[in-house]
Amino acid sequence: MGGSELLSIKEAKGGQNDSEPEGREQEENRKRTGREQEENRKRTGREQEENRKRAGREQEENRKRAGREQEENRKRAGREQEESRGTVDRQDLVAKRLVKKETALKHVSSRQTR
DSSP states (O other): OOHHHHHHHHHHTTSOTTHHHHHHHHHHHHHHHHHHHHHHHHHHHHHHHHHHHHHHHHHHHHHHHHHHHHHHHHHHHHHHHHHHHHHHHHHHHHHHHHHHHHHHHHHHHHHHHO
């Protein structure tokens, strides 16, 4: 094949022999890029949904934990208050017993001095 025969083959195909593979490649690249963008968009959407659900679960767990801690603190405060009240009551009881003993001793000693 000489140069003139090559030229006639190009002309027979419409003169697009060299540019056609480039056009196909560009079209394939464009389609591939479109598919990749769509896959990335879907993946990003899934990840965002997963993150939203996880954040919701964590928020619910934190709310429940805070409620449990608040209840435990309330009970502990009640126990501590009850214990301190009991301590005060015992101290009062001991003081009253001492007063009674002292009063009784005073009565005994005043009778003895008469």
